[in-house]
Amino acid sequence: MSLDVALLKKDFPLLEREVHGRRLVYLDSAASSLPPHHVVAAMSSYYETTHANVHRGVYATAEEATRLYERTRKVVGRFLGSSHGEREVVFTKNTTEAINLLAHSWGRANLAEGDAVVLSIMEHHANIVPFQMLAAERGIELRWLPIDADGRLILDELDSLLAGAKLCSITVMSNVLGTINPIAQIAEATHRAGALLHVDAAQAVGHQPVDVLAWDVDFLSFSGHKILGPTGIGVLWGRAELLDAMAPFLGGGGMILDVSTERFLPADSPQRFEAGTPPIAEAVGLSAAIEYLSALGMAEVRQHEAELTTAALARIAEQFDERVTVYGPGPGADRGGVLSLSLEGVHAHDVAQILDSVGVCVRPGHHCAKPLMRFLGVPATARASFGVYNDFDDVEVLLEGLEAAARLFL
Amino acid sequence: MAELEELYREIILDHYRSPRNRGELPTPPAHRTEGFNPLCGDEVVVTIDVDDGVLKDIKIGGQGCSISQSSASLMSAAVKGLPLDEVRAKIATFKTLMSVHEAQLEDAETAEEPEPVNLRSLGELAALQGVVKFPVRIKCATLSWNTLTQGLDELSA
Numbered sequence: 151m152s153l154d155v156a157l158l159k160k161d162f163p164l165l166e167r168e169v170h171g172r173r174l175v176y177l178d179s180a181a182s183s184l185p186p187h188h189v190v191a192a193m194s195s196y197y198e199t200t201h202a203n204v205h206r207g208v209y210a211t212a213e214e215a216t217r218l219y220e221r222t223r224k225v226v227g228r229f230l231g232s233s234h235g236e237r238e239v240v241f242t243k244n245t246t247e248a249i250n251l252l253a254h255s256w257g258r259a260n261l262a263e264g265d266a267v268v269l270s271i272m273e274h275h276a277n278i279v280p281f282q283m284l285a286a287e288r289g290i291e292l293r294w295l296p297i298d299a300d301g302r303l304i305l306d307e308l309d310s311l312l313a314g315a316k317l318c319s320i321t322v323m324s325n326v327l328g329t330i331n332p333i334a335q336i337a338e339a340t341h342r343a344g345a346l347l348h349v350d351a352a353q354a355v356g357h358q359p360v361d362v363l364a365w366d367v368d369f370l371s372f373s374g375h376k377i378l379g380p381t382g383i384g385v386l387w388g389r390a391e392l393l394d395a396m397a398p399f400l401g402g403g404g405m406i407l408d409v410s411t412e413r414f415l416p417a418d419s420p421q422r423f424e425a426g427t428p429p430i431a432e433a434v435g436l437s438a439a440i441e442y443l444s445a446l447g448m449a450e451v452r453q454h455e456a457e458l459t460t461a462a463l464a465r466i467a468e469q470f471d472e473r474v475t476v477y478g479p480g481p482g483a484d485r486g487g488v489l490s491l492s493l494e495g496v497h498a499h500d501v502a503q504i505l506d507s508v509g510v511c512v513r514p515g516h517h518c519a520k521p522l523m524r525f526l527g528v529p530a531t532a533r534a535s536f537g538v539y540n541d542f543d544d545v546e547v548l549l550e551g552l553e554a555a556a557r558l559f560l
Numbered sequence: 561m562a563e564l565e566e567l568y569r570e571i572i573l574d575h576y577r578s579p580r581n582r583g584e585l586p587t588p589p590a591h592r593t594e595g596f597n598p599l600c601g602d603e604v605v606v607t608i609d610v611d612d613g614v615l616k617d618i619k620i621g622g623q624g625c626s627i628s629q630s631s632a633s634l635m636s637a638a639v640k641g642l643p644l645d646e647v648r649a650k651i652a653t654f655k656t657l658m659s660v661h662e663a664q665l666e667d668a669e670t671a672e673e674p675e676p677v678n679l680r681s682l683g684e685l686a687a688l689q690g691v692v693k694f695p696v697r698i699k700c701a702t703l704s705w706n707t708l709t710q711g712l713d714e715l716s717a
Contacts, residue, residue, distance in 0.1 A: 499600060499625035499700065500568075507564045516601045529601045529623055558568060559576075559626070 153446060153454045155541045161186040161442075162539050172509030175547045180325050180488050180535030181513050182375045183356060185439065189379055192438035193431045204430055205404060205421075215430055222433040223420070229440045230370060230387055231361035238393065240386040240420040241428055245352040246276040248371035248386035249319070251423055252348055253280035255396040256369075257317075263289035266315040268345070270295040270303055270331075271525050272324045275518040277350045281319065295320070297525065301327035301478040308336065312343035320347070322354035326519045326533065327478030328459070328488035330358070337366040346392070352376055356443065356537075357486060358452040368392060374432060378538075379439035383432035386423070393419035400425040446538060455487040455536050462489060462534075462545045469549055473556060477526055487536030490517070493552060496559045498530035504558060505532070505551035512548075566690030567697070568626070575630035580637045583619045585609055590617070591715055595707030597699055602628045606707045610715055615639055615647050620704065627688075627697050632704035634685050644712065651705055654685055658698050 159165050162184050167174040176184060202212035204219045220236065227235020242248040257280075261267070267281050271294050285292055293311045296304045301324065312318060318340040323330045333349055340347040348369035354360060356377030362370055369392070374383040388396075398405055398416045402425035407415040416422045443451065460481035466474050466489075475492040479485045493501050502514035512534045516523045523529065534548055584592065585607040595604045602624030609617040618640050620632045635654075639647045680686075691701045 497625035497629075499602075499627070499697070503567070503694070503697070504564065514600065520601070523601070529603075530625075559573065 152450045152457070153538060155454070155539065158446075159539050159541075161188065163187060163190075165539060169509050170507055173547075175508075175510045175544045177534040177536065177540065177544065177548060178511045178513050179356075179376070179537035179540075180353060180517075180533065182381070183378050183537050184539065185375075185378055185380065185435070186442050188442050189435045189438045193380060193435040196431050196434040201431070203427055218437070219428065219430050219433045222437045225437045225440050226385055226387070229360070229444065230355070231363050232387065234390055237390040237420065238387055240388065240393065240423045241433060242371075242384040242386055242423075243382060243429070244375075244384035245350060245371045245373040246280075246384075248384050249276055249348070249350065250280045251386055251399045252319075252369055252371070252388075253284050255399050255423065256392070257281070257284045257288070257290075259395070259397055261288055261290050261316055264291065266291040266293055268293045268295060268308075268311050268315050268318040268320075268340075270320050271297055272301070272303070272327060272329065272519065272522045273319075273321055274325055274350065274352070275520070276352075277319055277321060278521065294521075297327075297329075297522075300480070301329045302484070303329070303331055303336075305332070305335065305339075308339050309343070312339060312345055315343060315345045318345055318347050319350065321350040321352075322360075323351075323357070323486045323488075324478065324519075324522075325353050325488060326490050326517045326522055326531070328486040328490075329478055330354070330484045330486050332484070333365045333367060341366065353486065353488070356451075357455055359448040362387060374436040374439065377436075377439055378442060380429075380432045380435040383429040383436050390419070393423075396423075398425075399423045402426045404428070443538075451538050454538065455540075456481075456483075456485070458536050458540055458542070458545065459485055459487045459489070461542060462536075462548070465545060465549060466491070466552075470552065470556070474552065477528075477531065487540075488533060489535070490531040490533045491552075492528055492531055493555055496555050498532040500559065501532040501552070501555045504555040505548070508547060508551040508554065510534075510544075510548055510551045563690070563693050567694060569687045569690060571634075571684055571687040572626060572630040575633040576626040579620065579629060579633040581619050581633065581640065582621070584621045585617055585619050590619075591711055593707050593711035593714065594622075595703050595710065597624070597628070597703050599699065600625070602700060602703060604628065604632055604704045604707050606632075606704060606711055608708070608711050608715075610644065610712075613645075614643050615641065618708075624703070625697075625700055627691055627700040628703050631688055631691075631701040634688065635704050635708065638683065638685055639708070647708075647712070651709055653682060654688075654705055655702065657682065657685075657689060658692060658702050 202215045204216040223239040224235040226239045346368040351372045355372040370387045375381040405425040473494045477490045498514035590607045590609045592607045603622040605621035
């Protein structure tokens with residue numbers, strides 16, 4: 151293994167917990183990752199030594215708080231491959247809010263009745279519903295890129311769907327299928343059609359190298375809590391000239407240049423999109439998470455999770471054969487560490503309940519991707535997903551739990 | 561793990577594997593109601609045939625986990641052929657079994673002292689009492705009962 155996971159596990163205090171008399175095996179990182187001690191310590195230290203509101207105070211701690219908060223934009227920018235984080239990183243509450251911001255501020259300024267937005271059938275509701283809301287309001291058309299039986303986008307249809315479209319919004323990695331999409335190729339096609347590309351990178355940023363410049367995307371969104379950071383902070387990254395041309399999102403303090411009784415003048419981006427006191431401690435935690443991941447190396451993280459995924463797929467096939475279906479592509483370069491399972495004759499809820507009894511945390515349900523679930527023809531799956539702290543032993547406990555579920559319902 | 565065995569009793573597994581009164585009655589004359597659990601995507605379709613104040617027939621469609629499916633199957637067996645007032649009483653007793661524990665789990669300090677539930681009056685349904693130790697699953701168990709209530713309300717409206 152490329153990472154020393156036994157050593158690394160010690161950084162995650164929650165993994166020392168026992169549930170139902172068993173070691174906690176956390177296989178729900180696609181829903182939320184666990185924070186290492188470093189992240190919690192950085193936030194705790196910030197609150198105990200520095201905390202003040204940002205952008206206003208002239209006293210020493212307020213300036214330090216502002217510096218830490220603003221510094222995180224650069225940290226995030228560098229992590230995404232951009233050297234202009236201070237202008238291109240907007241903090242939001244999470245990925246969902248980032249996409250709502252995009253649909254609201256960019257969408258309302260640039261989309262009129264009859265304009266088209268291209269989505270894919272494998273999107274999370276967060277990358278669907280904001281555009282459906284816009285469609286209901288503006289009369290824009292939503293076009294859907296289909297997937298094949300292995301859970302890969304059917305890119306042959308991309309050019310025709312993009313014809314005349316203004317925006318394409320696609321996930322980097324499916325939170326159900328684990329499919330890693332060819333973003334550079336999609337960006338090339340999108341730009342050739344004269345449209346812009348937003349990528350939902352919620353499942354990608356904490357698990358693989360990301361490079362917005364090499365990919366040539368226009369917008370990218372992700373959440374702190376899925377990359378070992380805290381909840382309550384997300385990011386919309388956008389090319390500076392695009393952000394500069396967008397209208398404000400939420401209104402309030404912090405996002406203005408001037409206010410009179412007659413009118414307000416919005417601040418420049420990115421402050422223009424950050425009304426109210428922002429998530430300051432969370433920004434500190436996000437910096438710490440990114441520094442932790444950077445020290446591991448994102449190529450190494452990806453390699454580790456790919457090895458784990460390949461091994462898990464092989465072990466499941468070996469032990470369960472036809473009894474377990476895993477959706478999505480087989481092992482390979484475009485397969486991320488998300489395993490959505492169906493166990494023959496056992497509903498996903500029951501699978502998850504029995505896995506809990508052996509300490510394994512997985513997620514049952516539709517994973518906020520109901521159009522995809524309808525396409526797959528399954529109402530629910532049990533989803534096991536990997537993080538940097540998982541190892542082959544965790545996979546074995548997963549198999550033990552699946553075997554127990556199969557036995558109970560035999 | 562004892563709690564897990566309490567949850568997955570043999571009666572429950574039996575009703576899951578061999579659901580009673582499965583299917584849909586032709587509408588009309590039957591009345592059809594759909595219920596959803598948006599959290600997990602479970603859905604149940606309850607069709608009922610009410611005549612002269614009696615629930616003559618009931619069938620259960622839809623799909624879901626072992627708890628929602630077995631609860632629906634047990635419900636159909638428990639209420640089929642009963643006068644509507646007895647059906648309502650059965651629903652009330654079952655809901656009490658579920659909600660009593662829900663209240664205790666959520667707010668042990670202020671929960672009102674519940675009416676004791678006569679488990680014997682519930683018959684096979686008592687097998688579902690293990691569910692209350694798993695709060696997330698209570699909604700699975702009550703889905704079909706709430707859907708039946710909705711159907712009865714629609715008929716009497």
